[in-house]
Amino acid sequence: MRLSLSDVSKTFRSLRGPVRAVRDVNLAIGEGELFVLLGPSGCGKSTVLNLAAGLVKPTSGEIRLGERVVASRDGKVFVPPKERNVAMVFQSYALYPHLTVFENIAFPLRVAGEKKGDIGQAVAHAGKTLGISDILQARPAELSGGQRQRVAIARAIVRKPALFLLDEPLSNLDAGLRASTRGELKRLQRELGVTTLYVTHDQTEAMTLGDRIALLRDGAVVQTGTPRDLYERPETPFAASFIGSTPMNLLKVPVLEEGGDLCLCLGQGRLPIPPGQAARVRRLGTAGILFGIRPEHVRIARGTADRPVTGTVTAVEDLGRESLLQVRVGDTTLSVLTEDKSIGEGNAVALDIPLEKAHFFKKERDR
Amino acid sequence: MSGESQVRLLYRAGVLGMAIFALGPILYMALTAASVRPDFLSPGAAFEFTAAHFVSVLRTTSLHFPDYLRNSLVVSGISAALCVGIASPAAYAITRLPLPGRMLFLLCILAVSMFPPVSMVSYLFRFMGTLGMINTYAALVLPYTAWILPLSLWILTSYFAQVPADLDRAAVVDGCTRLAALRKVVLPVAAPGIFSTALLAFIFAFNEFLFALMLTTDHAARTVPVGIALFEGLHGEIPWGVVMAASVLTTVPVVLLTLVFQRRIIQGLTRGAVKG
Numbered sequence: 001m002r003l004s005l006s007d008v009s010k011t012f013r014s015l016r017g018p019v020r021a022v023r024d025v026n027l028a029i030g031e032g033e034l035f036v037l038l039g040p041s042g043c044g045k046s047t048v049l050n051l052a053a054g055l056v057k058p059t060s061g062e063i064r065l066g067e068r069v070v071a072s073r074d075g076k077v078f079v080p081p082k083e084r085n086v087a088m089v090f091q092s093y094a095l096y097p098h099l100t101v102f103e104n105i106a107f108p109l110r111v112a113g114e115k116k117g118d119i120g121q122a123v124a125h126a127g128k129t130l131g132i133s134d135i136l137q138a139r140p141a142e143l144s145g146g147q148r149q150r151v152a153i154a155r156a157i158v159r160k161p162a163l164f165l166l167d168e169p170l171s172n173l174d175a176g177l178r179a180s181t182r183g184e185l186k187r188l189q190r191e192l193g194v195t196t197l198y199v200t201h202d203q204t205e206a207m208t209l210g211d212r213i214a215l216l217r218d219g220a221v222v223q224t225g226t227p228r229d230l231y232e233r234p235e236t237p238f239a240a241s242f243i244g245s246t247p248m249n250l251l252k253v254p255v256l257e258e259g260g261d262l263c264l265c266l267g268q269g270r271l272p273i274p275p276g277q278a279a280r281v282r283r284l285g286t287a288g289i290l291f292g293i294r295p296e297h298v299r300i301a302r303g304t305a306d307r308p309v310t311g312t313v314t315a316v317e318d319l320g321r322e323s324l325l326q327v328r329v330g331d332t333t334l335s336v337l338t339e340d341k342s343i344g345e346g347n348a349v350a351l352d353i354p355l356e357k358a359h360f361f362k363k364e365r366d367r
Numbered sequence: 368m369s370g371e372s373q374v375r376l377l378y379r380a381g382v383l384g385m386a387i388f389a390l391g392p393i394l395y396m397a398l399t400a401a402s403v404r405p406d407f408l409s410p411g412a413a414f415e416f417t418a419a420h421f422v423s424v425l426r427t428t429s430l431h432f433p434d435y436l437r438n439s440l441v442v443s444g445i446s447a448a449l450c451v452g453i454a455s456p457a458a459y460a461i462t463r464l465p466l467p468g469r470m471l472f473l474l475c476i477l478a479v480s481m482f483p484p485v486s487m488v489s490y491l492f493r494f495m496g497t498l499g500m501i502n503t504y505a506a507l508v509l510p511y512t513a514w515i516l517p518l519s520l521w522i523l524t525s526y527f528a529q530v531p532a533d534l535d536r537a538a539v540v541d542g543c544t545r546l547a548a549l550r551k552v553v554l555p556v557a558a559p560g561i562f563s564t565a566l567l568a569f570i571f572a573f574n575e576f577l578f579a580l581m582l583t584t585d586h587a588a589r590t591v592p593v594g595i596a597l598f599e600g601l602h603g604e605i606p607w608g609v610v611m612a613a614s615v616l617t618t619v620p621v622v623l624l625t626l627v628f629q630r631r632i633i634q635g636l637t638r639g640a641v642k643g
Binding site: 015050081 | 538540
């Protein structure tokens, strides 16, 4: 079912005054889509999820589930979670400790008053889908983290919800299990075809899972798009630094105009800005400009002869296949990813920076 | 002697000391109750077993001991049930709703239970007299409930605070109303806390003396502590054998109750594991 939020805001009252957790959020999530809400902790992404679930009432704005208005602009309509047919997986799993796994999964069906035979069948099916048929009689306390996770997902899918809400479901798992469960979640979501809203602070999860991603900061949506959009065309320095397994280099560098061409000054080097980018740079104004380049796009070579940009390696982090180098160029430092393991600390290197892959932003005011 | 065995020895000595300190008087009570020559104050006399005191406590109609015991159980049971019944939803609300000044509220409630009973008992007597409730169960149940409720609320609030809020949110998303979430999820999960609070409330009410002394007049509502205190022998002497036999019989239901509830409490704790 489609989910849409228009101009939704939520303000919490606290002892220190009102907190605007969600500001004018607009989202349209399509049928069967896996939509990821990504952002640092405290950005309001979980509140958006709770708004969709009906656990939280919006202060203003409208939420629609399918064609039905579940929370209206004037606050007159509010459909409680019970009538929304949404299912949620919590970060803490929130399994009912006093019930067996079977009863945990059956809980939503029992509450809905379904027939006993149907419940048994549905639970058995959900258990089989998640591979937990052998632990249906156990209690949550006896299960491992990964098993609890599966029970929580089984409980969510057992009644075929209109909307599937996942609140950081993988963050309590260890790294190996997280990667495999991630793939499984994606497969499961495809099979069920349920519209899914997925909250995470982990950009890798967002990139690998999401059909589309909304990046949030301070309660507002910063950018919405496919993972590729966000990676290739970040609209703000925040988006640029948040997406990508190693954060993008963001440098305040002077831009000079030499004979009608724009040049980027990096240390002693002068890099001509390609015509495609020049227009954007001119529009942003050359004074307060931020230059961004991803560590994986910079090529590095030992030796400094005849190269425009040169520097010294100040730190090496071995990531296995690749190394992350910190290279000092003039008075700035760039991160560079390379597979060349022969480069060590203190080496003089030349950098080849492909400006066609660079990003230019207006400098943000300090927060 | 190694440090570890020293520690173990000290530990055992401590346990033994505590056991003697706590159980000694009870043992002495039982011995006195079963002795042919029960003399509380000169314990030198040789012990000779008899069940006569127990028989006379239960058989002598003028003592009304079975009545007292029934009154005690009923009054304490109702008081405990009322306390837990009122305090549980209250504690749920306190821990789940965004109440400003929640701590102030809890402190005010605690202050109510700080009034010394002596300061209220004369007023209570007139109050119950006016209502015509002297010597009824209500005369005891109402003040007991009011007196134990604050403590119950405090204990239950800390128990409910330990039940993760995600559990009731999960229940609500799974289709429960707030009340159904309380009934189906929060209460069962908090059950060990509720049982221990109920037990505590029961024992508080069961042991209470002053209110029971002032607000009851005879075996229609008088409770065991007062009843035993007012036992009198034929010639005005204190019948220690009967008093102690009654005390032993009074201890039995409390011990049984504790054992039964203890099992539930421990069971609840071990299967709990709310953590994710």
